Amino acid sequence: MDGYAGATLRIMTRTLFEKCWTPHVVADLGGGYALLHVDRSLLHDLSGARGLAELAGRGLKVLSPGLNFAVADHAVSSAPGRTAVSTEISARLVPALQQRAAEAGVRHFDVNDPEQGIVHVIGPELGLTLPGLMITCGDSHTSTHGGLGALAFGIGSTEIAHVLATQCIIQKAPHTMRVRFEGQVPPGVGPKDMILHLIGTIGTAGGDGHAVEYAGPAISMMPVEGRLTICNMSIEFGAKMGQIAPDDTTYEYLAGRRFAPKGAAWDAALAHWRTLPTGDGAGFDREIALDVSRLEPQITWGTSPEHACGITGRVPDPAAAPDASRREAWAAALDYMGLTPGMPLEGLKVDHVFIGSCTNARLSDLRAAAAVVKGRRVAAGTCAWVVPGSQAVKRAAEAEGLDALFRAAGFEWREPGCSQCVAANGERVAPGARAVSTTNRNFVGRQGPRARTHLASPAMAAAAAVTGQITDVRKLGGGT
Amino acid sequence: MIPFTAVSGPAAPLMEENVNTDVIVPAERYITAKRDEFGLHAFGPWRYREDGSENPDFLLNRSPWRGAPILLAGRNFGCGSSREGAVWALNGIGIRAIIAPSFGGIFASNCFQNGTLPVALPAETVEAFAAIARAQPEAPFTVDLGRKVVMPPNGAPVPFEVDELRRQSLLTGLDDIGMTVRRLPEIAAFQAADRLARPWVHDITDGDIP
Ligand code: SF4
Numbered sequence: 292m293d294g295y296a297g298a299t300l301r302i303m304t305r306t307l308f309e310k311c312w313t314p315h316v317v318a319d320l321g322g323g324y325a326l327l328h329v330d331r332s333l334l335h336d337l338s339g340a341r342g343l344a345e346l347a348g349r350g351l352k353v354l355s356p357g358l359n360f361a362v363a364d365h366a367v368s369s370a371p372g373r374t375a376v377s378t379e380i381s382a383r384l385v386p387a388l389q390q391r392a393a394e395a396g397v398r399h400f401d402v403n404d405p406e407q408g409i410v411h412v413i414g415p416e417l418g419l420t421l422p423g424l425m426i427t428c429g430d431s432h433t434s435t436h437g438g439l440g441a442l443a444f445g446i447g448s449t450e451i452a453h454v455l456a457t458q459c460i461i462q463k464a465p466h467t468m469r470v471r472f473e474g475q476v477p478p479g480v481g482p483k484d485m486i487l488h489l490i491g492t493i494g495t496a497g498g499d500g501h502a503v504e505y506a507g508p509a510i511s512m513m514p515v516e517g518r519l520t521i522c523n524m525s526i527e528f529g530a531k532m533g534q535i536a537p538d539d540t541t542y543e544y545l546a547g548r549r550f551a552p553k554g555a556a557w558d559a560a561l562a563h564w565r566t567l568p569t570g571d572g573a574g575f576d577r578e579i580a581l582d583v584s585r586l587e588p589q590i591t592w593g594t595s596p597e598h599a600c601g602i603t604g605r606v607p608d609p610a611a612a613p614d615a616s617r618r619e620a621w622a623a624a625l626d627y628m629g630l631t632p633g634m635p636l637e638g639l640k641v642d643h644v645f646i647g648s649c650t651n652a653r654l655s656d657l658r659a660a661a662a663v664v665k666g667r668r669v670a671a672g673t674c675a676w677v678v679p680g681s682q683a684v685k686r687a688a689e690a691e692g693l694d695a696l697f698r699a700a701g702f703e704w705r706e707p708g709c710s711q712c713v714a715a716n717g718e719r720v721a722p723g724a725r726a727v728s729t730t731n732r733n734f735v736g737r738q739g740p741r742a743r744t745h746l747a748s749p750a751m752a753a754a755a756a757v758t759g760q761i762t763d764v765r766k767l768g769g770g771t
Numbered sequence: 772m773i774p775f776t777a778v779s780g781p782a783a784p785l786m787e788e789n790v791n792t793d794v795i796v797p798a799e800r801y802i803t804a805k806r807d808e809f810g811l812h813a814f815g816p817w818r819y820r821e822d823g824s825e826n827p828d829f830l831l832n833r834s835p836w837r838g839a840p841i842l843l844a845g846r847n848f849g850c851g852s853s854r855e856g857a858v859w860a861l862n863g864i865g866i867r868a869i870i871a872p873s874f875g876g877i878f879a880s881n882c883f884q885n886g887t888l889p890v891a892l893p894a895e896t897v898e899a900f901a902a903i904a905r906a907q908p909e910a911p912f913t914v915d916l917g918r919k920v921v922m923p924p925n926g927a928p929v930p931f932e933v934d935e936l937r938r939q940s941l942l943t944g945l946d947d948i949g950m951t952v953r954r955l956p957e958i959a960a961f962q963a964a965d966r967l968a969r970p971w972v973h974d975i976t977d978g979d980i981p
Contacts, residue, residue, distance in 0.1 A: 459951060531876045
């Protein structure tokens, strides 16, 4: 076989994952471990500042400052008129990140920078995220960037210091898994429902030890923002990395983005990107297929993202759990959530609605929510927030009048950041309050002590806001 | 990093599944605590009552499991966020080894950066250990990394697998940074070659600046 045919065959029979991994291997460390080059390292105010401090503590310098980018998102207040020092937590973290980033020569997007936003929203938006790149961030939802075909994963703060000092990371090659979403989702159902359905069906450890590639017709037809939502929750599926093969949808999204390559560099990059998709003959360690053509809007009932079901579903009975440990977990979850076995989810009174986070705070998410809210008002007794994912999302939404629509309906329209997704900035859901959130984690205490979180899509969250209860958005005739 | 060779002592059977990092250390604590204070916040949502007093029902508040060096846990322990503070919190209350059927991937990586050993064993084995721990709470287990075995009290040693790279770094106390800074020349050579192959990766242009 001549060299060209051999190379073609290798491209045909390798997965997207393998084609992204291999060019980054600086050294093979044996036993499946490799020292890998990190093309973009993203830092945020919680872990990034710790990573920079850890580095300084060891007397080391940032090796390639130009490949690192920092942003304030977790600790910042989302209150209109906020500054870096609006809250005690923010005052403690945000100026420190700014200072350390400046000392290290790392580009930093400060709290009111026109490009500020949640790190996993601004990476794609600015064209920092590109197909085939190796991306790390001290944040488990770094998997989000896989929606553009990058190989991206979360790391801890010692590993951040490692990346800063060496622009490399040590990883063991994961197993590979392909999840195919067959069919097209019905109206009122979207990317968030698909990923919740996957996690609810297979479990939060389903992707453990695997790099997941999402594929199938429902993915190919999906715009980039939905793909980011799917890959975002790979970590809730137990996988550090989730990816979608780049295609024309990807390239159209990226063309002209601020830090994306231009001119000849774009042409060279594009030629490379086109070689990345999984070849027809490539094998995966595991394959899963899910038919989504009859999928219902999803909602979680418990305290793990795998506690998800369709909106017409009922709260399960722990007595029917498949094993003893799940029986205990379900019972504890129902107790925490204030639910009883067999009760319908629809109709539960909702105190709080949060539309935001790196999962669902992009323009298409806000549009989907707005489509439901239009012509309606937030129910009496329900408090509802919209926290756009970035300044750019906020500007674009305001240009379309979405802010006015939400405000007129009784929503709070706030400043970009993580906000109530993790309550790290002190913005919490009240103890005992029931919230419908477009976020990714319904853990005990995640949105504040004793807060009861139901995860759902932006359309479902909007439906909960305007009815004051968990509602099937399809009955309101809205949502995507 | 403190090397890990072997630890012996009581093993606390905290057998819940999917114990996540928000429970191990809530985000707000992660922000404000100094690195050596994390132990105070370990399992805060379970360990303390709303008035801040200790919850006497919580396993790790009870003798002999308070300060136990070994934790027995359910599947997918440490799932959730990437916060390394979860490992610091466990270390802060004396835990050096965790035995569970599976772990959150980033959590396991973080353990290896902090002289802490995650031991993956089949669920039945962990359950059997938990039964022993409940029946004889004081009896010491030993986790021996040199021999790659867990020795339950009065039982036969149970072998476990751990990647050699991780084992060596724990035994020597050298974390990844210590290993990789020796390779900086190799990294420089890689970057130089890669800049030619994938220029768009290394030469980032800011489209807003003409
Ligand atoms: S929005 Fe939530 S999940 Fe996303 S990065 Fe922020 S805290 Fe993490």
